[in-house]
Amino acid sequence: MIARWPKSLRFGAGIVLLWLIAAVLAPWLTPADPYAIDLDNTLRPPGGDWLMGTDHVGRDVFTRVVFAARIDIWMGVMGVLAPLLIGVTIGLFAGYFGGLFDSVMMRIVDITLAFPFLILVLAIVAMLGPGITNFIIALALVAWVSYARLIRADVMVVKNAEYVQAARTLGFSSPLIIFKHVLPNTISPIIVYAMTDMVLVVLAGASLGFIGLGVQPPTAEWGAMIADGQAYITEAWWVSFFPGLAAVSFGIGLSLIGDGLARMLRIGDT
Amino acid sequence: MSEPLLKVCNLDVSFRSRGGETHAVRNVSFDVGVGEIIGIVGESGSGKSVSCRAILGLLPESASVSGRIEYSDQNLLGLDTEGLRRIRGRDVSMVFQNPASHLDPLMAIGAQVSEPLIHHQDASPTQALDAAIERLREVQLEHPEQRVNSYPHELSGGMKQRVMIAAAIACGPGLLLADEPTTALDVTVQARILELLKSLNEQHYLSVVLVSHDLAVVAQVCDRVLVMRHGEIVESGDTKQVIYSPQHPYTQQLIESQPSRMTIRPPVATDTDTLLDVSNIDVEFASPGGGTMRALNDVSLILRQGESLGVVGESGSGKSTLARVVMGLVKPKSGDVKLRGQSILQKRNRLDLSVCRKVQMVFQNPYDSLNPRYSVYETIAEPLERHKLVPATKLDERVAELMGLVELDSSLASRKPAQLSGGQCQRVGIARALAMDPELLIADEITSALDVTIQAQIIALLNRLREERGLSVIFISHDLTLVRSFCDQVVVFQSGRIVESGAVSGVLEQPQKSYTQELLLSVPTL
Numbered sequence: 001m002i003a004r005w006p007k008s009l010r011f012g013a014g015i016v017l018l019w020l021i022a023a024v025l026a027p028w029l030t031p032a033d034p035y036a037i038d039l040d041n042t043l044r045p046p047g048g049d050w051l052m053g054t055d056h057v058g059r060d061v062f063t064r065v066v067f068a069a070r071i072d073i074w075m076g077v078m079g080v081l082a083p084l085l086i087g088v089t090i091g092l093f094a095g096y097f098g099g100l101f102d103s104v105m106m107r108i109v110d111i112t113l114a115f116p117f118l119i120l121v122l123a124i125v126a127m128l129g130p131g132i133t134n135f136i137i138a139l140a141l142v143a144w145v146s147y148a149r150l151i152r153a154d155v156m157v158v159k160n161a162e163y164v165q166a167a168r169t170l171g172f173s174s175p176l177i178i179f180k181h182v183l184p185n186t187i188s189p190i191i192v193y194a195m196t197d198m199v200l201v202v203l204a205g206a207s208l209g210f211i212g213l214g215v216q217p218p219t220a221e222w223g224a225m226i227a228d229g230q231a232y233i234t235e236a237w238w239v240s241f242f243p244g245l246a247a248v249s250f251g252i253g254l255s256l257i258g259d260g261l262a263r264m265l266r267i268g269d270t
Numbered sequence: 271m272s273e274p275l276l277k278v279c280n281l282d283v284s285f286r287s288r289g290g291e292t293h294a295v296r297n298v299s300f301d302v303g304v305g306e307i308i309g310i311v312g313e314s315g316s317g318k319s320v321s322c323r324a325i326l327g328l329l330p331e332s333a334s335v336s337g338r339i340e341y342s343d344q345n346l347l348g349l350d351t352e353g354l355r356r357i358r359g360r361d362v363s364m365v366f367q368n369p370a371s372h373l374d375p376l377m378a379i380g381a382q383v384s385e386p387l388i389h390h391q392d393a394s395p396t397q398a399l400d401a402a403i404e405r406l407r408e409v410q411l412e413h414p415e416q417r418v419n420s421y422p423h424e425l426s427g428g429m430k431q432r433v434m435i436a437a438a439i440a441c442g443p444g445l446l447l448a449d450e451p452t453t454a455l456d457v458t459v460q461a462r463i464l465e466l467l468k469s470l471n472e473q474h475y476l477s478v479v480l481v482s483h484d485l486a487v488v489a490q491v492c493d494r495v496l497v498m499r500h501g502e503i504v505e506s507g508d509t510k511q512v513i514y515s516p517q518h519p520y521t522q523q524l525i526e527s528q529p530s531r532m533t534i535r536p537p538v539a540t541d542t543d544t545l546l547d548v549s550n551i552d553v554e555f556a557s558p559g560g561g562t563m564r565a566l567n568d569v570s571l572i573l574r575q576g577e578s579l580g581v582v583g584e585s586g587s588g589k590s591t592l593a594r595v596v597m598g599l600v601k602p603k604s605g606d607v608k609l610r611g612q613s614i615l616q617k618r619n620r621l622d623l624s625v626c627r628k629v630q631m632v633f634q635n636p637y638d639s640l641n642p643r644y645s646v647y648e649t650i651a652e653p654l655e656r657h658k659l660v661p662a663t664k665l666d667e668r669v670a671e672l673m674g675l676v677e678l679d680s681s682l683a684s685r686k687p688a689q690l691s692g693g694q695c696q697r698v699g700i701a702r703a704l705a706m707d708p709e710l711l712i713a714d715e716i717t718s719a720l721d722v723t724i725q726a727q728i729i730a731l732l733n734r735l736r737e738e739r740g741l742s743v744i745f746i747s748h749d750l751t752l753v754r755s756f757c758d759q760v761v762v763f764q765s766g767r768i769v770e771s772g773a774v775s776g777v778l779e780q781p782q783k784s785y786t787q788e789l790l791l792s793v794p795t796l
Contacts, residue, residue: 162639166699169597170653170706171626180652184643 009260015253019246023069032063034220043236053238055228061238064220065246071221072202072250075132079201080194082140087147088183088190094148095155096178106152109145117142118204122213130213135205143197150193154186161185188265195258199251206247222247274301275444275477276325276362281337283320283329283501294320294333296501302445305475307467309488309509311524312498313721318481321498322447325479326364327354341445360390363438367450369430373422379406379433380418386440405436409466428459432466439470445477446470452487456584457748461792464491483721485524486794489513497521513796527726529751530795543610545742546573546596546629546710551605553591553766565591566602567766573710573759578736578743580753580774582789583763589746590634592763593712596744597631609710623657630703634715636695640687646673646698647683653705672701676731693724700731711735712744717752729756750793754778762786 005013022029038058046053052061094102112120124138158164159182167177206223208214215221217228222243229239283295295317302308312318323329325339325346339346341362349357358364363386366372374382383405384398393401399418406414409432422430431451438446448467452460468491470476482488488495489509496506497520505518516522525531553566566588573579581589594600596607598615606613614625633639640649650669654660660668670680676697687695696716703711713732717725733756735741747753753760754774761771762785770783781787 162633162635163641165594165599166631166633166639166702167641168599169626169629169631170656170702171623172653172656176656181641185641 004264006260006263008256009264012253012256012258012260015249016257019069019073019250019253022066023073026066026070029066030060030063032060034059034063034067035218036060043232043239045236046238052242053236055225055239056232056236061225061242064225065222065242068220068222068225068243069246069250071132071215071219072205072247075136075205076198076202076250076254078136079139079143079205080198082136083143083197084147084190084194086140087144088151088187090144091148091151092155092178092183092186095152096159096174096182102152105148109149112142112145113149118207121204122208125208125213130208130216132205132215135208135214139201139204143201146193146197147190151186151190154189155182158182158185188261192258192262192265195254195261199254199258202247202251202254275304275306275342276302276479277338277340278321278325279338279340281321281324281335281339283317283324283333283335285330286332286334294501295324298337298498298501298503300496300503300506302477302479304444305471305477306494307471307478307480307492308494308496309480309482309492310496310498311482311485311488313483313723315500316498317501318483318498319449320501322364322449322479322481325447326358326362328364356390359386359438359443360441361443362445362447363441363443364447364449365431365434365438365451368454369427369434370422370454372434373430375422378419378421379425383418383433383437383440386437390441402436402440405440406433408439408470409433409436410462411436426459427455428463431455431459431463435463435466435470439474439476442474443476445479447479447481449481450483451480453483457750458584458788458792460487461794464794467491484794485513485722486528486530486796489796490794497524523723525796527723528796529725529729529749529755532726532729532755542575542577544572545575545577545610546571546744547606547608547611548572548592548596549606549608551592551595551607552603553588553595553600554603564766566595569605569766569768571761571768571771573742573744575709576736576740576742577759578745578757580757580760581744581746581763582748582750582753582760584748584789586765587763588766589763590714591766593631593714593744593746596629596712598625627657627706628708629710629712630706630708631712631714632696632699632703632716634718636692636699636719637687639699640695642687645684645686646678646690649698650701650705653702657706659705659707668705672705675704675735676701691724692720693728696720696728697731700728700735704735708741710742710744712746714746715748718748725752732756750778750790751795762789 036059041054041058042056044050044054050060052065055061090105094105120142121138124141125134128134128137164177164181167181205214206226209221209223210227215224217224225243226240229236232239278301279299281295281298284291284293298321310318310321320329324335327346329335335347337347341357346357380399380402383402384395387393387398387401388395403414403418406417411417411429411432425433452463455463464487467478471478480488480492492509494507495509495512496503497512497518498504499520505512505516505521512521513525516525549570551566551569554562555565557563569592581592583589591600595602607615609625609628647669650672651665654665654668673680673683678694678697678701682690682694717728720728732743736743745753745757757774759772760774760777761768762777764785770777770781770786777786778790781790
């Protein structure tokens with residue numbers, strides 16, 4: 001099965017798998033405590049006892065990068081899953097039935113899309129208070145519109161396909177037709193989009209961490225760590241560099257999966 | 271015969287792909303004389319279009335072509351892009367199957383016809399437009415002076431095809447390649463386009479290569495015929511000779527499969543009970559420009575048990591809408607549909623299984639009518655499982671029985687639609703409908719996307735099912751000859767109304783209405 005995967009998918013899956021393993025095995029990968037402050041050894045360069053150096057309060061950067069993977073992956077998965085489930089359900093029913101429900105939902109989509117994405121998320125997080133759960137709630141409230149709109153367009157095409165008409169003539173109920181016949185034939189672009197979206201969610205989470213509205217200190221999170229290192233960037237580049245590298249590599253891994261899936265599903269369809 | 275205009279010698283075309291090399295055309299040789307019309311006939315995948323496109327170098331990059339193609343002593347295969355460009359449209363031009371997708375939607379038709387004149391003959395735009403009007407008159411487009419400013423979407427399919435022919439003959443080419451030029455058109459329009467090609471050939475001494483899947487079309491206008499199969503010419507010769515004394519078994523099979531050659535089944539006794547009673551159906555759709563469009567106007571018909579009713583008409587005449595009303599997919603504005611005396615329109619909305627089971631439908635497009643993600647087994651088993659028509663332990667057995675009924679090999683059970691041929695897909699569609707054990711089967715143009723030999727097999731299958739199971743059929747088709755060989759009764763639709771109806775023998779032998787007469791005369795037969 002893996003032999004039939006496109007190269008980019010294999011490569012991307014490899015990177016993401018490494019991060020997953022790192023997140024799960026974090027306590028065994030590193031002996032240090034991510035929160036242990038050691039004021040004698042602040043801003044130590046990489047090498048020796050500290051693989052990636054230490055930050056301004058002497059915490060081991062490597063340990064924190066590995067532990068941060070737990071938070072960031074959790075954020076990426078939940079931040080995509082919640083809007084995906086909401087958006088796909090709404091988009092499926094709106095596209096299949098049309099009518100008033102469709103009109104109302106699509107106007108909500110239009111209004112939401114009129115705001116810049118990150119600003120809207122920021123506003124909601126600011127209202128609910130900082131923190132990772134509120135960030136995911138904000139994402140679910142804002143990001144579902146893209147999923148709804150994307151799947152609705154495909155549903156409008158597929159619902160007129162003869163196999164859907166045939167399912168209706170066979171006396172199947174609408175929910176059955178929607179989930180058994182329409183959904184499987186419209187979900188591929190959603191999966192591909194979700195992979196790209198996960199990159200954006202992780203980066204948005206990091207950005208929020210950077211301006212202090214995301215994960216609260218001292219929790220290790222890549223964005224927040226980059227923000228911590230900002231003040232020392234000229235003398236201790238490693239404090240920001242390694243969490244940045246982690247975020248970028250995870251993002252590239254997801255992008256490659258998205259690209260590979262797009263390619264594989266397209267071939268599978270023809 | 272004098273020196274031929276086009277000489278094709280040992281043409282070989284193969285396509286490179288990831289799966290290896292496919293040979294599309296093998297060792298094809300033929301020539302076309304000045305003022306001659308030759309036809310290339312074959313089923314899909316026979317290499318007829320590829321051979322035709324190779325002449326003008328229109329094949330994709332992945333094709334490798336060898337052999338010789340000479341047009342008045344010039345080897346076209348040796349030409350570079352610039353050389354080919356000079357030949358295309360000026361000496362040799364081409365007309366394609368779908369006029370809707372081969373005309374530029376954003377360009378007035380006058381400009382499209384005059385474009386080749388400006389490029390090849392350095393005509394000024396005004397001169398070119400005058401010449402374009404002249405060409406449009408030659409292809410018998412009405413009011414060409416006004417039409418030059420129209421855009422393609424304002425024209426009908428037949429008119430678009432005329433415009434495309436006008437653009438193709440604008441520079442007075444010696445040879446016209448016509449690749450399935452009438453396949454997308456209604457039968458009456460097809461007859462007029464074929465007449466036009468014939469008259470252009472006579473008036474201008476224009477040589478034509480007519481590519482078609484329909485032997486009857488080719489037989490109508492061509493002097494000589496080439497029959498292709500699997501990339502090779504299996505038979506060639508004078509049209510009459512090929513049709514009346516075919517040598518190759520494949521040609522014989524092709525001729526046998528013509529609907530007009532099929533054996534006519536004896537009509538069933540007409541004293542059976544009324545099965546379906548459709549009365550005074552009106553259907554209106556909202557038209558895109560506002561207002562409503564009448565799709566069906568006061569349509570009534572009766573189908574007796576065991577009978578087969580043919581519904582014929584051109585595209586847009588409302589045939590498919592009628593099927594969708596009976597199936598409950600479209601709600602009529604007024605009127606009633608009764609099955610064995612009971613109205614079924616209301617029950618449809620509640621998904622009443624007793625109605626669903628009695629009336630089933632098979633759709634037009636073999637690939638679009640099956641869920642691409644379901645295997646053959648899953649497709650046929652789904653209604654059985656969902657409605658619990660058989661106990662779970664008997665499911666496999668019943669699916670195998672249904673597959674046997676439609677003559678599908680059991681080894682195909684795990685295949686997805688993309689791995690099946692068009693004919694196999696249609697058999698799966700029929701098996702799925704039969705799973706409900708219906709009394710009435712509605713077949714909506716089920717053979718129109720299939721090759722003629724496959725069509726003959728599907729018709730034979732339907733005939734067998736009618737005999738064995740006493741199935742009643744509503745057979746919707748644009749092909750009158752097919753209706754003649756399969757149906758007992760027929761109704762003729764024109765713009766949403768039934769213009770004529772009755773027993774097939776009566777209506778089709780002695781049509782009363784002029785529209786039916788025109789339809790009948792337009793059908794090319796062998």
